[in-house]
Amino acid sequence: MFLFSTKAELQEFLSSFKQTGKTVGLVPTMGAIHRGHLFLMEHSLRENNCTVVSIFVNPTQFNNxxxxEKYPRxxxxxxxxxxxxxNQIVVFAPSVHEIYQGNTVAQSFDFDGLENEMEGAQRPGHFDGVGTVVKKLFELVQPNRAYFGEKDFQxxxxxxxxxxxxxLPIQISGVPILREENGLAMSSRNERVSEEGLKKSAFLFEVLNKAKELFQTETIEKVQQFVESEFKNNSNFDLEYFTIADEETLKNxxxxxxGHKYRGFLVAHIEGVRLIDNLSF
Incomplete structure (x- = not known):
C-alpha cells in the first residue's frame, strides 16, 4: 500500500510510471469505501499498470x-x-487545504445543461463542486483512464x-452498479441506515424494475403515476423525485x-438518509 497526503509526494511517485510509459488509472472517491468502490478498483487494476484511489470529502459539492458534517470519514x-x-494501490488522502490552498470555492462550469437536470435542480452548484475537484485530480494525477460508478449516472x-x-486525454469508464443481495445500490450513505431500514430499501430496486417492465408497454405518464402511487402506499419512504430521462441529454x-436510450432515476429518503438509484429502461 502506498499512502500519500500531499500533491508533491504523489506526483514524485507517479513520475516514474509516466517516464516508462506505464498507464495510470484513477478512482476518485469520498471514502467510506465499500464493495462498490472495490469493484471500480478491480476494473482499474485490470486495465492499468498503476491504480490511484483518491479519498477526499469534497466540501464544494455539498449544499447542506x-x-x-455527517459524511463518514x-x-x-x-x-x-x-x-x-x-497492496499495490496508491491511496491519495489529502486535506481540504492541500486541494484548495485556502480558497475553498468551486469553479463555474458549463456542462451544456446536464448540470441543470435532476440532481442539479435539487442541489444548485453541486456539479460545479464535482467538476472542480475532479478537474484538480485529473490535472494532478494525469491518468490514462478514470472510473466512475453508474449509480451516480448524472x-x-x-x-x-x-x-x-x-x-482532456482521459478515457472515462462507467462501471455498472454493484448491488446488495436485496438489490439496494451500494453507497456510502447506506452506513447511516439501520439494518431494518436497509432491508426495507429493497423496495427501491423493486419499484424501478416494475417501472422498467411497464415502460415497455405503457406511456411515460402511466409509469410516472405508478411509481408515485407505490411510494404513497409505502410509509417508510419519502419520494423526492422519480423521472425517466434521455441518457444523453438527461432531460425529462x-x-x-x-433510437433514444432512456433511464429511470429515483431519489427517496428513509430514516433521514437520501438514497439514489437508477436503471436503464
Whole structure:
C-alpha cells in the first residue's frame, strides 16, 4: 500500500510510471469505501499498470452543511478495505487545504445543461463542486483512464462532458452498479441506515424494475403515476423525485422516441438518509 497526503509526494511517485510509459488509472472517491468502490478498483487494476484511489470529502459539492458534517470519514478502515483487494494501490488522502490552498470555492462550469437536470435542480452548484475537484485530480494525477460508478449516472455524464469540452486525454469508464443481495445500490450513505431500514430499501430496486417492465408497454405518464402511487402506499419512504430521462441529454422525457436510450432515476429518503438509484429502461 502506498499512502500519500500531499500533491508533491504523489506526483514524485507517479513520475516514474509516466517516464516508462506505464498507464495510470484513477478512482476518485469520498471514502467510506465499500464493495462498490472495490469493484471500480478491480476494473482499474485490470486495465492499468498503476491504480490511484483518491479519498477526499469534497466540501464544494455539498449544499447542506449538515450533510457534509455527517459524511463518514473512515480512512483507517478504508485503507484496510483497499488492502484486501491489492497492496499495490496508491491511496491519495489529502486535506481540504492541500486541494484548495485556502480558497475553498468551486469553479463555474458549463456542462451544456446536464448540470441543470435532476440532481442539479435539487442541489444548485453541486456539479460545479464535482467538476472542480475532479478537474484538480485529473490535472494532478494525469491518468490514462478514470472510473466512475453508474449509480451516480448524472455525475458520470457530467464528467464525460467536462473531458470532452476541456479536450482532456482521459478515457472515462462507467462501471455498472454493484448491488446488495436485496438489490439496494451500494453507497456510502447506506452506513447511516439501520439494518431494518436497509432491508426495507429493497423496495427501491423493486419499484424501478416494475417501472422498467411497464415502460415497455405503457406511456411515460402511466409509469410516472405508478411509481408515485407505490411510494404513497409505502410509509417508510419519502419520494423526492422519480423521472425517466434521455441518457444523453438527461432531460425529462415526455414521450418515447425510436433510437433514444432512456433511464429511470429515483431519489427517496428513509430514516433521514437520501438514497439514489437508477436503471436503464
Amino acid at each position: 452543511p449538515e450533510d457534509l 473512515t480512512l483507517d478502515r478504508d485503507i484496510q478495505m483497499i488492502e484486501t483487494l491489492s 455525475q458520470l455524464q457530467v464528467i464525460r462532458k467536462m473531458v470532452e469540452k476541456e479536450k 422525457a415526455q414521450t418515447k422516441e425510436a
